Amino acid sequence: MRLTGERLRLSRNGKRSNPWRILIYIILIAGGVLLLQLEKAGQVQPLFLPAPGPTRSAQSYAGEGEVHFSAGDLEKAIGAYKLAASIEPDNVDLWYKLARIQTYSSDLLTTPEARRTRLSEARESIERAIEVDPENTTAYAIRALVYDWSATAELKDSIWVGDVVRIQAVIDEGGGLTARIIELADSAELGESITEEETMYIFSGVVEDIGQDAWRVNGRTVIRNSQTLIRDPNRREEFLTEAEASATQAQRLDPNNNLALAFYAEVLVDMQKFAQALDLSQRAAEVVDQAGDQYEFSMDIYRVYGTVLENHGFYLRAIEEYQKAERLSPNLTFLSLSIGANYRRLRDVGRALEYFDKAAQINHQLGIMDPTPYLAIGKTYQQQGEFFIAAINIERALAIDPGNPDIYGRLGIAYFQARNWESAMAILKCAVRGCTVEESRESLCRFVYRSDDLECEEGQKFNQGVRGLELGSNSLEYYYTYGSVLAAYNGHEDYPNVCSEAEDVFDELMAQYGDDPIVSSIVIEGRAICASPGSTPDLLSTPTPFPDESS
Structure with a gap:
């Protein structure tokens, strides 16, 4: 570059800039900044977005749920009804139908803890239904079912580590907690509060450790002394009372509610009132026989009648009622399992295995990994003294749920x-x-997959210990x-x-x-x-x- 000493000219002709043009530029820049801010706030949509597609309705998801239920895939049915209820949370039908399926699905879970958890979810759903419509007779009828099955699942005789409990504790001067009452609670009840006097602390949490003088719950140490009341580790009677009250309320709201009549009969069985249970369930089934199979809950009523007959020891008649229910819902494996169990009681091993195998085949066709049919088959062979064949079927169940x-x-x-x-x-x-992860893998390789390599590929897929x-x-x-x-x-x-x-x-x-x-x-x-x-x-x-x- 050659320097001449001349002044640098920034304009060819030396004219001044137009102020109106500058003002227009400033307005355009300010407008662009404002649009960007409005877009970020969601008040303005960007250009050239694709047209929004149609959103599914609650009834669409409910219909899908019914299809899955009829097909026997109760987990997918539950998922669909949950989506439907999330779209229409004030629809009482969606909540009580969800609770009904959740209750029936608990019968296919293989551990008491899993069954109690699922039934706790069912109780949450049915309480939501009652909250939405306190005068709905069908909701109260299904509430009787939910609480009756919850009572049946209450086999606990103590509170264990992992349970959810509610604790009322006194706060001492140093901030320590001394429990007055410890009682079981539902998972939905997790929370805490302090009384007005600020001397009583009430909270719910998971039990992490149980000692002779102190418990640890949700990271808090709670002192237990001779005055501490550990209340209702088994809530069977409480749930049965709720079930009976619900059936009674359903009939009060509609004296012709046939579903309430049937579920009340099932409650009476668990209350050891067999004669009354037989009378009510028979009356409910006769109404369905006369009305035909178009009644929405015909399957439920035949199932209940079969249950009552089974508890009376009338196994052949129970099979007949279960088969009526199965003809209406042929893919519900809990019906096939009930029929098989009654044939086993009649010592008709061939028919029992036929129905257990049918349940296994339904699960296989749906891609459902359920060990229950194989456990039933294994038990049948055990009762026949065929322990080798029994073990093979139980090993298959363990492969599904290791x-x-x-x-x-x-x-x-x-x-x-x-x-x-x-x-x-x-x-x-x-x-x-219990077993560590390594011990569990070795057991699976050795006993389930029959491998001499105790680090077999199939066993390595299992990444948790067994409690x-x-x-x-x-x-x-x-x-x-x-x-x-x-x-x-x-x-x-x-x-x-x-x-x-x-x-x-x-x-x-x-x-x-x-x-x-x-x-x-x-x-x-x-x-x-x-x-x-x-x-x-x-x-x-x-x-x-x-x-x-x-x-």
Whole structure:
């Protein structure tokens, strides 16, 4: 560049800028900034957006839910009805239909905890229905169903770690909490409050630890003393009272409500009022017979009549009513399972297996991973003494639900009955004490996938441990069988500490079931084996299980 010393000219002709043009530029810039701000705030839509597509209505989702329910896919039916209710939250029909399906779906869940959780969701749905329309007779009828099944699922005799509880606690001067009342609560009730005097703290949370003098709930330590009342660990009576009140209210609102009549009969069965239950359920079924199958809840009424007859021991007549219900809803596997269970009680093993297999085939066609039919098939073969075939079917159930400790327990019993002691010990350990991720993978590879490689590819897909079952009525057989098989290996060089673990199990059994003659005799025998210099598993007698005819 050559410098000349001349002044730099920024305009060719030296004219001044037009002020009106500058003003127009400023207005355009300001307008653009304003449009951008309005677009960000959502008050202005950008240009050239595609035309909005049609949004689905609540009735569209409800229709989808009914299709899934008829097809037997209750989980998808629940999902569709939840979407419908979210669009029309003031539609009472959507809420009570959702609660009904949630209740029936609980019958296909394989652990007590899962069933109670699902029924808690059903109670939330039906309470929403009543809140929307307090005078709806159908909502009250289905509320009777929900609370009756909730009562049936209440098999607890204590509060456990993982339960949701409500606590009323006194706040001391140092801010510590001393519990006055501890009681079970629903998951929907999580929250906290302080009384007006600010001396009583009321909150709900998950139990994280239970000690002799203190509990830990939602990260808070709560002192428990002799004045603490632990109330209603089992809410069966409370739920039955609600169920009966709901059925009565439904009939008060509509004396001709046939669904309420049927569900009241089911409540009466659980209240041990069998004669009245039989009368009401028969009357409800006769009305449906006369009216034809067009009544929306015909399946429910035939199912209830079958349930009442089954509880009277009229198994063949119960099958007939269940089959009427199944003809209306042929893909509901809980109906097939009920028919199969009644054929099994009649010792018609072939027909029982036919209906259990039908349930399995329905699930397979729908892509539903449900272990229940295989557990029913396994139990049927166990009762026939075919323990090897029983174990194969229970292994298949475990492959579907590998984190379920109850299935480990059932498989362990089948191995024990087949005199496969070592396998029984390994599997029952997972049911009673739980298993780490590595132990669970090894068990799946060894027993389910029959692989010599204990790190097999199928087992590596499982990424969680198994939580052992608390000792209770549902797990009692697993506990005393586990203790017995541990004792049987006393003196075995590969299992040097089995009697120490067996004694821990026996202590728990005697503390809770010491008055039971079967349990005490098993414990006495096991302790005698451990007291001997050494034993062999072949000397071990098979514990006598408590009778159980459930699927």
